[in-house]
Amino acid sequence: MGDALRNYNQESNKKQTTSNTLAFTKLNKGPAIFNTPIIWFVLFAAITLISMYTGNLPGGMIGTLLVMIVIGEAFGWVGDRLPIVKTFLGGGAILAIFGSAYMVYSGMLPETITTSVNDFMKTGGFLDFYIAALITGSILGMNSKILVKVGLRYFIPIGGAVVGAMALTALIGSIVGFTLQEAVLVIAMPIMGGGMGAGAVPMSQVYSELLGQDPSYYISMLVPALALGNVFAIILASVLNKIGEKYPSLSGNGQLLQGFTYEKPEMKYDIQKMGAGLLAALSFFTLGMLIANIIPLHGYAIMIILVAVAKIANLLPAIVVEGASQWYQFVAKNWTFALLFGIGVAYTDLGTVLDALTLQYILTVFGVVLGAIIGAGLLGKAVGFYPIESAITAGLCMANMGGTGDVAVLSAAKRMELMPFSQISSRLGGSIILLLAGLIVPLFI
Numbered sequence: 001m002g003d004a005l006r007n008y009n010q011e012s013n014k015k016q017t018t019s020n021t022l023a024f025t026k027l028n029k030g031p032a033i034f035n036t037p038i039i040w041f042v043l044f045a046a047i048t049l050i051s052m053y054t055g056n057l058p059g060g061m062i063g064t065l066l067v068m069i070v071i072g073e074a075f076g077w078v079g080d081r082l083p084i085v086k087t088f089l090g091g092g093a094i095l096a097i098f099g100s101a102y103m104v105y106s107g108m109l110p111e112t113i114t115t116s117v118n119d120f121m122k123t124g125g126f127l128d129f130y131i132a133a134l135i136t137g138s139i140l141g142m143n144s145k146i147l148v149k150v151g152l153r154y155f156i157p158i159g160g161a162v163v164g165a166m167a168l169t170a171l172i173g174s175i176v177g178f179t180l181q182e183a184v185l186v187i188a189m190p191i192m193g194g195g196m197g198a199g200a201v202p203m204s205q206v207y208s209e210l211l212g213q214d215p216s217y218y219i220s221m222l223v224p225a226l227a228l229g230n231v232f233a234i235i236l237a238s239v240l241n242k243i244g245e246k247y248p249s250l251s252g253n254g255q256l257l258q259g260f261t262y263e264k265p266e267m268k269y270d271i272q273k274m275g276a277g278l279l280a281a282l283s284f285f286t287l288g289m290l291i292a293n294i295i296p297l298h299g300y301a302i303m304i305i306l307v308a309v310a311k312i313a314n315l316l317p318a319i320v321v322e323g324a325s326q327w328y329q330f331v332a333k334n335w336t337f338a339l340l341f342g343i344g345v346a347y348t349d350l351g352t353v354l355d356a357l358t359l360q361y362i363l364t365v366f367g368v369v370l371g372a373i374i375g376a377g378l379l380g381k382a383v384g385f386y387p388i389e390s391a392i393t394a395g396l397c398m399a400n401m402g403g404t405g406d407v408a409v410l411s412a413a414k415r416m417e418l419m420p421f422s423q424i425s426s427r428l429g430g431s432i433i434l435l436l437a438g439l440i441v442p443l444f445i
Helices: 001-027 039-055 061-077 083-088 092-106 113-122 126-140 144-176 180-191 197-212 216-246 271-292 297-314 317-346 348-357 359-382 387-399 402-412 417-442
Strands: none
Touching: 001 348, 001 359, 039 061, 039 083, 061 113, 061 317, 092 216, 092 317, 092 348, 113 126, 113 317, 113 417, 126 271, 126 297, 126 317, 126 348, 126 417, 144 180, 144 359, 144 417, 180 197, 180 216, 180 359, 180 417, 197 216, 197 417, 216 348, 216 359, 216 387, 216 402, 271 297, 271 317, 297 417, 317 402, 359 387, 387 402, 387 417, 402 417
């Protein structure tokens, strides 16, 4: 009886899969947004916008996530089809971030929605939820031999990014009229420092203790550099992707390590496995944060180490490994533009970016990001990495706004599978910059 029931369920699942495949094929005959025929997406968007502007949008996660998906996907769809934006400026990723930031800046987004998105992204933990899925799934879905071969070598291109950024910043800064202190301490260090919470805020404390002003004074100086550097990082991520397409020998198409051929096994998606993957992602994240209360490392960094050890040592059952990989792909495919909309609302101050738009400031910030790319790309190639992937992860993900910047940069570069290496750059690399800040600042006193 049990065998008969199992056979019936298997046949039923096969029929359902076939039916879903046919439905998906029919669905994709015409243009669609978020895998939804445009006419239906417009209808759903109309319901969302009417509810939002009449003050009748459901509170909490339902209303917030609906707005983020609808507007984020709309921006993403348009951005991926605008010729110049698509080719040179990051496509849908850049439009989703700065389109939503403009909605806040101009007052187009109701204050209640701005507050709810802020809460959902920060105290609600949606950003952490997304990154936890990407870190766990991308590492567990990776070939363990790659993790072993990359190892400590990854910190060499990170060092190259730091040296390249400082050197080019000092050069360009001196040409456009900045002092060495202004170019390095006020512009280069905060850009390379791992974002706002893990970089600019603690860096302002370091500057305050060593130089004497209140931390808020230094925050106001550091934030414009951080914001503008993040913009350039996203734009140049898209440019690097195009360079990789034009010169295939420079790119691993999402693979960091040169000379290592690895065919991904064919994967059959299973909803039950995804559930196991979700549980694994949440558990590894929680364990990382728990240990972070004991060890002075960022929880993301600890999480990366834990997942990598579990993968290399083959500690997890196949259902969890496959499920985590599938869950990560589901999250990346369906919620990236929603997350980028949230990043624009909660983490991007468009006014700060616009205030920083003087020619000398723009050129110097560009020098920081370009120097990081050159240093990371050259030293990455020297230790056996593809220059494009090395420049993106060890270079641009040092120069962006931490976790939020990593998502935007990898989305623009079309290489979301590099998230674990990007997080190493943002978290451990950012800690290195804070250490350097403490050592370099006294030299200018």
